[in-house]
Amino acid sequence: MSVRSNIFADGRRQISAVHITGDFVDLHGFLLETMDHNVNALSAVKVAFVPHTAIRAITENEPHLTRLLWLLTLIDAATHRQWLAAAGRLLAAEQMARFICEMLTRMEAAGLVDDLTFSLPLSQIALGDALGLSTVHVNRTLQDLRRRGLVRWTGTTVTVMDRARLEELGEFDPAYLNLVRMPR
Amino acid sequence: MSVRSNIFADGRRQISAVHITGDFVDLHGFLLETMDHNVNALSAVKVAFVPHTAIRAITENEPHLTRLLWLLTLIDAATHRQWLAAAGRLLAAEQMARFICEMLTRMEAAGLVDDLTFSLPLSQIALGDALGLSTVHVNRTLQDLRRRGLVRWTGTTVTVMDRARLEELGEFDPAYLNLVRMPR
DNA sequence: CGCCTTGTTGACACCAGTCAATTCACGTGG
DNA sequence: CCACGTGAATTGACTGGTGTCAACAAGGCG
Numbered sequence: 001m002s003v004r005s006n007i008f009a010d011g012r013r014q015i016s017a018v019h020i021t022g023d024f025v026d027l028h029g030f031l032l033e034t035m036d037h038n039v040n041a042l043s044a045v046k047v048a049f050v051p052h053t054a055i056r057a058i059t060e061n062e063p064h065l066t067r068l069l070w071l072l073t074l075i076d077a078a079t080h081r082q083w084l085a086a087a088g089r090l091l092a093a094e095q096m097a098r099f100i101c102e103m104l105t106r107m108e109a110a111g112l113v114d115d116l117t118f119s120l121p122l123s124q125i126a127l128g129d130a131l132g133l134s135t136v137h138v139n140r141t142l143q144d145l146r147r148r149g150l151v152r153w154t155g156t157t158v159t160v161m162d163r164a165r166l167e168e169l170g171e172f173d174p175a176y177l178n179l180v181r182m183p184r
Numbered sequence: 185m186s187v188r189s190n191i192f193a194d195g196r197r198q199i200s201a202v203h204i205t206g207d208f209v210d211l212h213g214f215l216l217e218t219m220d221h222n223v224n225a226l227s228a229v230k231v232a233f234v235p236h237t238a239i240r241a242i243t244e245n246e247p248h249l250t251r252l253l254w255l256l257t258l259i260d261a262a263t264h265r266q267w268l269a270a271a272g273r274l275l276a277a278e279q280m281a282r283f284i285c286e287m288l289t290r291m292e293a294a295g296l297v298d299d300l301t302f303s304l305p306l307s308q309i310a311l312g313d314a315l316g317l318s319t320v321h322v323n324r325t326l327q328d329l330r331r332r333g334l335v336r337w338t339g340t341t342v343t344v345m346d347r348a349r350l351e352e353l354g355e356f357d358p359a360y361l362n363l364v365r366m367p368r
Numbered sequence: 369c370g371c372c373t374t375g376t377t378g379a380c381a382c383c384a385g386t387c388a389a390t391t392c393a394c395g396t397g398g
Numbered sequence: 399c400c401a402c403g404t405g406a407a408t409t410g411a412c413t414g415g416t417g418t419c420a421a422c423a424a425g426g427c428g
Binding site for chain 2: 080
């Protein structure tokens with residue numbers, strides 16, 4: 001698992017994405033001239049590098065694949081809008097609920113969830129950087145969610161205890177993730 | 185000029201983009217299944233509609249054009265990251281300074297700036313929705329920037345009085361906009 | 369065993385939100 | 399030409415969510 005972040009001159013940091021297994025990391029870099037952000041691993045990762053020449057070749061010869069790659073970056077952008085809305089307009093608890101819902105849903109789509117439980121190796125410091133909160137407030141907000149019986153988060157293991165109420169609190173709608181519809 | 189926004193159930197609103205003359209509005213909609221946001225005009229606008237079939241045809245036959253269209257959405261995404269970082273980690277005055285710097289720079293690139301002055305038909309309510317602030321705090325923050333001699337903002341007319349200090353305050357670097365370099 | 373990072377807690381400060389009232393700019397209709 | 403209505407801008411008083419500072423506990427690791 002890895003994160004994309006921006007860092008300000010005085011050290012303030014904002015994480016703008018959490019990448020999980022199977023994600024295409026920084027496909028944006030293919031066409032953007034400058035990389036204005038960092039990528040850091042949160043856990044041991046296996047990485048495959050794709051040369052820009054290969055992607056360029058795809059864009060020359062494979063319109064369908066090109067549209068799929070483009071779509072990946074559009075989903076990223078849609079996710080950014082969701083994070084922005086959450087950062088700008090939601091209370092800490094609502095925002096954190098929404099974040100956990102998103103991670104749960106994406107991990108599910110990757111087949112990495114078992115019994116509403118998944119691994120999320122984010123320290124409270126990093127979680128704060130993702131949500132735009134101080135670590136102290138992250139700690140208290142997490143306790144709040146725990147006390148309400150919505151989540152359990154010990155170490156790097158997260159369990160969603162009450163998915164419906166957590167999604168309601170975070171006003172979460174997974175539509176923006178454009179996931180393939182799974183048969184129930 | 186128009187804005188793209190997300191609205192929460194209780195009416196809270198977050199603006200995620202301000203479109204100016206020449207911008208391709210919601211090119212994202214070409215490949216995304218669901219439109220999870222609204223677009224509202226701020227002023228009288230002239231609109232050209234591009235059928236998805238036309239864009240699809242471009243992706244089939246014009247790799248270079250396709251990459252350019254893709255690039256437009258990547259710049260959008262990069263801008264979202266910048267807004268997110270600002271919303272999450274900057275103080276109101278810093279964030280507002282940065283926003284004004286971005287609008288100035290983009291309006292310049294569109295040839296719509298004269299003497300560091302440009303038209304920005306955003307009410308303080310809308311400005312608050314863009315920055316994630318209440319209108320009262322927007323008002324006070326604007327007064328702060330005015331008092332410091334950084335900007336003049338009367339009605340829909342904005343004048344940047346001290347560009348260097350405004351950019352410094354907002355820690356603004358236009359690189360993410362990927363603008364074509366103009367000869368001075 | 370001791371260092372270092374992370375998690376936790378309490379006290380306090382402060383940035384930003386809320387509520388409410390007032391002023392101002394405009395556009396409309398009489 | 400003026401009364402009026404409406405939305406935006408402004409202001410003051412107060413509240414409250416979140417940040418800061420500091421201390422301490424709990425593990426992981428060399």
